[in-house]
Amino acid sequence: MTETLVDRRARLMGPNVPTFYQTPVHLVKGEGVWVWDAAGKRYLDCYNNVPHVGHCHPRVVKAICDQAGTLNTHTRYLHEGVLNYIERLTATFSHGISQAIMTCTGSEANDIALRMAQAATGKTGIIATDATYHGNTMAVSQLSTRKPPIGGRWPNVRLVPAPDSLNRPDPDGSIFAGHVAQAVRELDEAGFGCSGILLCPMFANEGLPTLARGWLDKTVAVIRAAGGIVIADEVQPGFGRAGSHFWGHDKLGFAPDVVVMGKPMANGHPVGAVATRPDVMAAFRNAFSYFNTFGGNPVSAAAALAVLDVIRDEGLQENAARVSAHVTARMAALRHPLLRDTRSNGLFFGAEFMLDDGEPATRFCANLVEGMVARGVLMNVIGAGRNILKIRPPLPFSVENADHLMDRLEETLRDTKVTA
Numbered sequence: 001m002t003e004t005l006v007d008r009r010a011r012l013m014g015p016n017v018p019t020f021y022q023t024p025v026h027l028v029k030g031e032g033v034w035v036w037d038a039a040g041k042r043y044l045d046c047y048n049n050v051p052h053v054g055h056c057h058p059r060v061v062k063a064i065c066d067q068a069g070t071l072n073t074h075t076r077y078l079h080e081g082v083l084n085y086i087e088r089l090t091a092t093f094s095h096g097i098s099q100a101i102m103t104c105t106g107s108e109a110n111d112i113a114l115r116m117a118q119a120a121t122g123k124t125g126i127i128a129t130d131a132t133y134h135g136n137t138m139a140v141s142q143l144s145t146r147k148p149p150i151g152g153r154w155p156n157v158r159l160v161p162a163p164d165s166l167n168r169p170d171p172d173g174s175i176f177a178g179h180v181a182q183a184v185r186e187l188d189e190a191g192f193g194c195s196g197i198l199l200c201p202m203f204a205n206e207g208l209p210t211l212a213r214g215w216l217d218k219t220v221a222v223i224r225a226a227g228g229i230v231i232a233d234e235v236q237p238g239f240g241r242a243g244s245h246f247w248g249h250d251k252l253g254f255a256p257d258v259v260v261m262g263k264p265m266a267n268g269h270p271v272g273a274v275a276t277r278p279d280v281m282a283a284f285r286n287a288f289s290y291f292n293t294f295g296g297n298p299v300s301a302a303a304a305l306a307v308l309d310v311i312r313d314e315g316l317q318e319n320a321a322r323v324s325a326h327v328t329a330r331m332a333a334l335r336h337p338l339l340r341d342t343r344s345n346g347l348f349f350g351a352e353f354m355l356d357d358g359e360p361a362t363r364f365c366a367n368l369v370e371g372m373v374a375r376g377v378l379m380n381v382i383g384a385g386r387n388i389l390k391i392r393p394p395l396p397f398s399v400e401n402a403d404h405l406m407d408r409l410e411e412t413l414r415d416t417k418v419t420a
């Protein structure tokens with residue numbers, strides 16, 4: 001019998017290598033917002049923020065091929081590509097962030113951000129939320145809550161209750177700021193001090209809560225009063241997805257000291273970055289002798305620059321805002337006995353389902369996702385209870401694509417049995 005790809009992965013990569021869906025999907029081709037599996041079935045991609053400007057966008061493909069055919073090398077030679085890119089990238093920030101370090105992943109970028117916070121403040125305590133993921137280095141995984149770290153969480157880490165606009169309303173963010181203030185006190189008493197807080201401005205992994213502009217202001221004030229810095233993890237909200245703004249932090253209305261980027265930056269080519277003000281960068285550069293062999297190499301810089309060009313030239317941020325309004329209206333019209341809330345933030349949507357006893361409808365959501373995949377629509381779930389649909393398509397998603405998504409979702413909601 002021929003070995004399945006699932007078995008072959010386990011044989012070659014070990015157990016528990018994550019895949020999505022009961023029957024993992026084997027994709028072989030992508031174009032725009034569509035992907036195809038090995039059997040030729042087409043799926044509407046309503047999940048992936050990596051192919052940000054659309055799968056296999058010809059301008060990004062050409063930029064990669066052209067540069068790969070000219071020169072690619074490590075990053076300790078002079079090259080204009082990375083400088084041109086950082087100039088364009090930092091021009092999108094509105095509050096003094098003018099320098100950046102290029103990496104290959106969001107995890108590395110967050111790891112640097114944590115070290116920037118330590119170098120800039122001389123303190124080592126760090127705060128994040130209790131239902132999130134920021135990456136996989138040893139330090140950053142201390143802030144991730146999927147599995148408890150071996151040996152327990154480091155004592156300089158404090159995780160505060162994640163915002164939850166449905167189940168724990170906190171309209172002006174003062175409850176959250178109170179938790180953060182308590183964490184600061186604990187870090188001070190333990191002798192670590194507070195070097196900063198690391199947050200996604202959409203709280204995307206936490207469940208995409210609905211938050212008013214200014215919601216983080218009190219928290220930012222607490223961190224600044226403690227002498228810490230504010231790190232915005234823009235891996236999910238960034239690069240125009242927020243619709244009204246290029247960055248999630250601008251939409252929420254706060255000015256981070258450090259911005260972390262990743263996934264969508266180069267449309268699938270592995271590029272991340274951490275950007276900050278010159279004073280924080282100088283503190284970091286003086287404290288660590290940091291270089292990254294691949295980060296910002298000529299091919300990566302060309303791919304990332306092409307993504308910025310496409311977002312601008314194709315009006316993708318504006319598209320995100322327009323299509324967001326359409327999906328938001330259709331989501332608000334959804335009806336189902338377990339549906340408790342629908343929410344959106346630009347081209348990112350959530351729908352939360354709870355059982356009658358107030359427990360998260362985890363199994364029901366898993367079945368919904370499977371029903372959508374069977375109908376050729378890729379999506380997934382978020383939130384600590386895994387009971388919030390996560391809908392996050394590439395930015396060229398059209399109103400027609402949105403109607404396809406919502407029509408399939410209405411059918412699937414009708415057909416999916418309510419089970420505990």
Ligand code: PMP
Pocket residue numbers: 104105106107108110133134135136200205233235236262263272
């Ligand atoms: N930050 C956030 C908010 C993420 O969701 C992720 C990955 N899902 C990361 C960081 C890590 O990025 P990477 O996988 O590129 O290391």
